[in-house]
Amino acid sequence: MTEMPQDPIYVTDALIAEDIDAYLVKHQHKTMLRFITCGSVDDGKSTLIGRLLYDTKMIFEDQLASLERDSKAVGTQGGDIDFALLVDGLAAEREQGITIDVAYRFFATDKRKFIVADTPGHEQYTRNMVTGASTADLAVILIDARQGVLTQTRRHSYLVNLLGIRNVVLAINKMDLVGYSQERFYEIVKEYSHFAQQIGMKTFLPIPISGLKGENIASKSAAMPWYQGPTLLQHLEEAPVNDARMQDHDFRMAVQWVNRPNLDFRGFAGQIGAGTISPGDAIRVLPSGKTTTVKSIVTFDGDLDRAIAGQSITLTFADEIDCSRGDVIVKADAPCEVADQFEATLVWMDEAAMLPGRPYLLKIGTQTVTATVTEPKYEVNVNTLEHKASKTLALNAIGVVNISTDRAIPFEAYAQNPDLGGFILIDRMSNATVAAGMIHFALRRSQNIHWQAVDIDRDAHASLKTQKPAVVWFTGLSGSGKSTIANIVEKKLHALGKHTFLLDGDNVRHGLNRDLGFTDADRVENIRRVGEVARLMTDAGLIVLTAFISPFRAERQMVRDLMASGEFIEVFVNTPLEVAEERDVKGLYKKARSGQLKNFTGIDSPYEAPQAPEITVNTVDLTAEEAAERIVAALLAR
Amino acid sequence: MTTSTVDTQGVSQATLTHLQRLEAESIHIMREVVANAENPVMLYSVGKDSAVMLHLAKKAFYPAPPPFPLLHVDTTWKFKAMYALRDKAAKDAGMDLLVHHNPEAVEKGINPFDHGSLHTDMWKTEGLKQALSKYDFDVAFGGARRDEEKSRAKERVFSFRSANHRWDPKNQRPELWKLYNTRKAKGESIRVFPISNWTELDIWQYIHLEGIEIVPLYFSEKRPTVIRNGLMLMVDDERFPLEAGETPVMRSIRFRTLGCYPLTGAVESEARTLPEVIQEMLLTTTSERQGRAIDHDQSASMEKKKQEGYF
Structure with missing residues (x-):
């Protein structure tokens, strides 16, 4: 067992005791990164998350005491601390020994607050992983160094890529069980690179770790001096967040609510999905296309000179033009497309299979419309990546379809702007969320009306x-x-x-x-x-x-x-x-x-x-x- | 108001801080509810989480007052200082305050000294169900956070309850991106937790940054106390039944969490300002729920309570 020197960055900040005001000022400027961990129980995912919480001092003495108790009773580490127990959840699941959902964990370092989406479970894996990945800035894909790239590694990577996550960490875990072998590490990296190329994943960062021993998690591993890259935590602290990427995009804000407290005030409330806005900017309301200029950006803390992507604000207009919930406000000279027929990827999440022609509710941005799948194109086998023709999609199936809405909606391709390209489908009878969807592009109407083939022509x-x-x-x-x-x-x-x-x-x-x-x-x-x-x-x-x-x-x-x-x-x-x-x-x-x-x-x-x-x-x-x-x-x- | 990060192209860009992102997310959630609900309400427990939630509601709908009332499901056993702040906060926000007392609990004189867990069941669990049914609320905001307790880590932001207010952990909807499915059948209701992603530290930092008024009991002061079953309890009024030979002792104490005074353990502390409270919290070695009697029965007790309808 290696000596585990605590990285001085992550011991409790001396400033807390010495000068709490200075500490607080410093911590007001933290950013936030959301990430997802992908891997099965066997890859040591829960252990890794437990280790991150432990190394960043997120575990209190009373929790540690109950952890030690539980480790002895039901742990899998022979009486040693079983970090996996820290991130376990519901009683029913614990009894069955399975977890079936997404759990969110929180920890922070001096630079960042982190939200981890932990998606355990086998049966519902696709549904859960897609849910967890939808809000993630980054994905950590775990590989057991003894096993290498498995079918499930491919599945996880495909889904991460599908959801448009651009920052991927390949955490090659359990390095302690392969003698911290550099050769083994590079062998796996080479194998994975080949696969990443196949699915169109542009970059990934491989890190050799041991969640159990804490190697290359918070501190550099003495056992792997051949690894020169950042530790996992270092990388998590430095990776770009999606919010930053969306600042350069053209301005987009879906209107959530019209604020009309009295006859003198009419404000349009929403969270900016992309870009920036200032008073005086010429804007356009979609789908109507009506134009006006921004009069003011109203907030509780006073009017703003400029608002940026991610902020929840209220806009007032110079002219009285029609604008209501579901509309999208854009800059007048840089609108997004408006269409009623799309090609999209669907991830089916309901026990009842998808039915082409059945009307579902489609929620995109702040708008809910009626939509039908007009033409199922193919289903993707997430294990082999093969396409097969399919007229339906069952639970956890992923497919590409043409979809038609009952009215034109403002949108963008998911790859460009998830805020206006990601949607959910809702069953009108059960009210269940039955699918997650990602728009590829709009179809021209004429391309999209197709004929039922008949034999007597x-x-x-x-x-x-x-x-x-x-x-x-x-x-x-x-x-x-x-x-x-x-x-x-x-x-x-x-x-x-x-x-x-x-x-x-x-x-x-x-x-x-x-x-x-x-x-x-x-x-x-x-x-x-x-x-x-x-x-x-x-x-x-x-x-x-x-x-x-x-x-x-x-x-x-x-x-x-x-x-x-x-x-x-x-x-x-x-x-x-x-x-x-x-x-x-x-x-x-x-x-x-x-x-x-x-x-x-x-x-x-x-x-x-x-x-x-x-x-x-x-x-x-x-x-x-x-x-x-x-x-x-x-x-x-x- | 914004801080700088460096993106992959090396271009320096403004982006939001973690508290700004949390604030924007909470506001988005509240507006989604108001745009879709028929008759929403905000559950208000007067604690620090409720204080933050109320502050966020004021921001979300400014310049209008939050377009829903506050509901306090009262047990009659809260600290006096909590009742004082409750009435003031509602007035300051320009919102209606509804206070509900379970009439059955009133009649039977249910109290935490004589009735044990029945106290929570009747006043809070049953009381909440009664109040929601009485006013026909279809959506209720709650101030629960995912970092509070293990079973809450998996709780949705929008949590669906059957017509009899039960929570079925196996029948909850996936939440993708920020697209919340707010549809429900007649009689069903939704509990919405807009501060799900906030941690205890986030709450304290935000209270400090925004200057939000909280109950003075969070700050240290000399208060009369007795020690019972390992909990240091404050003798807040004359209803506290002192045992033979028991005399309240004045100690410098404060509370990390607030509830019914006979069930809420104090900690000895000298933290008299917010920075000092945060300092103490950061240096402390026990989690905040330790001061609550409710969690001590068994490790999954919170989850059982939740299935039965406790928040």
């Missing part, structure tokens, strides 16, 4: 009917004769044994489009719906005839674009306004002229004639029958 439908499907789109003024001609055309095609269907403007408005009026917006929607229906009918192999005024070129073009090439046949029923008005079959022109009918095409709403219709029929010179014959001839010639 449009060609199969058409070939059974021995015809080429088409949409024969009649357009023209009211009273031009569209319906009359279309009706005759259909009779003729029917007589020829063709499978047809006539969609008539007036008829459709009795059912499918009964909710629509005659405003421009409603006319557009009217045509969009008819176009979609017509397309489905062509998929069924039909020849579709439509008789709608369809006054706008843009919408006729929209329908044309929906159809396969050559299947959209535009028929312009060309009748001058004065002729149509004179016919006035339904008495509508008269009503429109007298002002009883608003938005009537040709009178107070425009008609945009086709520029290059497939067929034009002039109903001044031709009878309806003649026009129909001409159209049928043209169709048969296709």
Whole structure:
């Protein structure tokens, strides 16, 4: 056994006794580092944490006394102090000899306060580790020097990397059991480097330690003079924290709560996720995109000249613009993206498996929306890193999916900003948190709408009917004769044994489009719906005839674009306004002229004639029958 | 207000100190509750942790007063100095103060001298459940910290309770990043611990830094005491039943933790200022809960109490 000289830094600071005020001033400037330890009980994780608490004087005499008692009763160190017992927890778990959760431990040195997420347990390991890692600045991955890199080392490393932890310590433990061998140490480092590269881990710091003996924990190991790097505690004191990294990022703050104590004050409270802000800065509220400037940064301790990432503050604006919980405040010239379709990694945390298409609640930032998994892509085997196609995700499974939200949300890629890229999914019935998610990027809407594959496709439908499907789109003024001609055309095609269907403007408005009026917006929607229906009918192999005024070129073009090439046949029923008005079959022109009918095409709403219709029929010179014959001839010639 | 660290690129950047980070986190938690809860309340026990929690609430909602009342589940056996500060603190914060006494305990005259653990069960555990049901509170802030006791190390920030206020350690939600799932079914409630990640030293440093008013009993003074079962108890009022031949002795004492005076052990001390208290705490060799009788039965007793509904 090596002599264990206490590093003078970690014995109780002499300042405490000599000058407590000076000590307090010094300690007001500590920073805080959160880290996670990964490894199984066999790797000596609990022993390491117990050792850190012990070496930093976080264990009191009464706790030590109860530790010694417990060590004799249930310890695994043959009566010696079992540090692992220090970090044990719930009674039920203790009886079963397993731990199933995340426990948080605290210790401090002169430079830093530390919060350790300890994630023991085997069954729920992925869920617990992901939870603990989500708030960590750094990860300590433990390896038993006798065992080297194991399957579980790979799993831990994969998860640490997945959660975006950039500071990784590879603590090669139990060096005392391999004779403090330098060769063994480098052998493991080499093996791990290879693996780290595979998963895209950029850097890691290997440290040879013995948690049990306290080697290279708080003080340099005399038994391993060949190791020149920092001790574990030294490194923990110096590693950068995430808060520092987020200061350089563009400003982001999710609004938590609108503070409105009286009519004179309206403040937007939140914790700054990234960047800095000052009064006078031009800002933008997302998703609305409205802009204004920051009037003041209000806190209990007085208004601030500048606030930085990590602070919880309240902003007031120069202008009264809409802003509520869930909105994200950004600098006007550096907004983040807003989208409603994403590719993301999901870590499933619930007994009930993920169901594509089921609506879950998605909480991101301070906003909760409804979301569905639209397309499961693949599941990752965390042990082998292999991808396999999967339509679902079971408890502790990790997969990549496309996800769709019911409204657009401001976001950033998780790798850039975990605050606006990390989310949870909540089951709407049980209210359980069922998944953790990390956004990769937004999908363009068109990329994301996909088709259910069917075996009987449009060609199969058409070939059974021995015809080429088409949409024969009649357009023209009211009273031009569209319906009359279309009706005759259909009779003729029917007589020829063709499978047809006539969609008539007036008829459709009795059912499918009964909710629509005659405003421009409603006319557009009217045509969009008819176009979609017509397309489905062509998929069924039909020849579709439509008789709608369809006054706008843009919408006729929209329908044309929906159809396969050559299947959209535009028929312009060309009748001058004065002729149509004179016919006035339904008495509508008269009503429109007298002002009883608003938005009537040709009178107070425009008609945009086709520029290059497939067929034009002039109903001044031709009878309806003649026009129909001409159209049928043209169709048969296709 | 900020301190400097060096990031990987060697660029010097401002970042928050550990107390600023803890403060910002606690404020974030409180605002999440207020944005989501229907009828929240803050449990206020008048101790130093409650004092810090109340101070953080004032900060979180400034310039508005905290938009919820304070609830003191009283046992009638607290120190007199605690009642005095309680009423003053609520008034200073501009908040309503609700005080609940379990009527059954009042009727039966339950006290710590004659009734042992029944005292805590009835006044505190049952009293708390009664009060939460009576006012229909759906979320209650509590000042528990994870470093206080082993079983609390695993407690969530948002801790879910069934409709009958029970805590099921196997059925709690994972807490990722700072995304708290605040959804609950009708009748269920949530206990929220905004100062979960604070340690005893953090609390003291923050009280010092922010000048937060605390009960004078935390500072040393000559007070009348007797020693019972290894605990040094203060004779705070005439209800203290002195045994034959027992005379209170004036000693320089203070308290590291405050509760019902007949159950709270004092320590002999000369620490009369906050820095001196912190100094003593840092040089001390026993943990703060040692002065509480409740933990002494068995090492997992706190956990049992928690399952039954004690905070």
